[in-house]
Amino acid sequence: MIQAGDVIRGLMAAGEMVLPDNERIVRELAKYPNESDRVLIWERARQIANRNKEKPTYQTNRDAALGIVPIRQDQKDLDE
Numbered sequence: 674m675i676q677a678g679d680v681i682r683g684l685m686a687a688g689e690m691v692l693p694d695n696e697r698i699v700r701e702l703a704k705y706p707n708e709s710d711r712v713l714i715w716e717r718a719r720q721i722a723n724r725n726k727e728k729p730t731y732q733t734n735r736d737a738a739l740g741i742v743p744i745r746q747d748q749k750d751l752d753e
Contacts, residue, residue: 676703680711687712691719693729701731705742714738 677699684692684702689712693699702711715729717737722729 679703683708683711684715689715697731698729698734701734701738705738707742710738710742713741717741 677696680699680703681692687708693702693715702715705711705714714734714737717740718729718733721737722733
């Protein structure tokens with residue numbers, strides 16, 4: 674929960690007005706330690722979701738992250 678609060682505060686400090694509305698989405702963002710990456714991922718996830726006329730989900734965040742943060746092999750192995 675503390676980490677989730679840090680993620681939300683970071684997004685707010687970056688000027689984000691639309692914030693994640695559930696803990697699962699925030700957990701997905703928290704996987705990326707770089708604050709600027711989190712902001713870019715969240716912005717991209719919102720764009721993807723808006724295009725599909727839906728709200729961002731943890732999967733939308735994952736999809737957005739693929740284009741922003743390179744996948745490390747050890748992380749890829751953990752996700753499988």
